[in-house]
Amino acid sequence: MADNHATLTPAPRLAALIGACEKLCEAECCGVHAFDFSPVHVASHLSAYTGNIREADVVELRGELRDLMRAAEAIPDGWMIGVAGMNQYFKLEELRALAADVGRCLDLAPAVREHADQLWAKGTS
Numbered sequence: 001m002a003d004n005h006a007t008l009t010p011a012p013r014l015a016a017l018i019g020a021c022e023k024l025c026e027a028e029c030c031g032v033h034a035f036d037f038s039p040v041h042v043a044s045h046l047s048a049y050t051g052n053i054r055e056a057d058v059v060e061l062r063g064e065l066r067d068l069m070r071a072a073e074a075i076p077d078g079w080m081i082g083v084a085g086m087n088q089y090f091k092l093e094e095l096r097a098l099a100a101d102v103g104r105c106l107d108l109a110p111a112v113r114e115h116a117d118q119l120w121a122k123g124t125s
């Protein structure tokens with residue numbers, strides 16, 4: 001029996017966030033290992049152009065992440081799930097873990113930005 005695969009396409013904001021975390025290599029080369037889902041990169045991406053993180057952006061991204069996972073949960077059991085732009089197929093539980101990591105990054109990003117700004121304002125020793 002051939003493995004079944006389905007590929008999901010993240011909504012635009014989530015796709016941009018995923019792209020912003022493609023820091024370790026390129027997806028075409030390393031798949032998921034090209035990505036560094038760190039709150040540092042998420043905070044940097046979310047505060048680009050404005051210098052601060054808008055709660056509305058975080059809320060929208062959470063919604064897009066939820067939509068992606070809803071689509072993933074609807075895929076038949078045992079299928080491998082691809083995410084467009086990542087060049088990687090995941091088992092459902094792997095994708096759940098990744099989505100949880102991205103969700104944690106979204107939770108932490110505002111505090112990361114604030115802390116970085118505080119460190120900067122204090123100056124260097």
Ligand SMILES: [Zn+2]
Nearest residue numbers: 025026029030
């Ligand atoms: Zn690589």
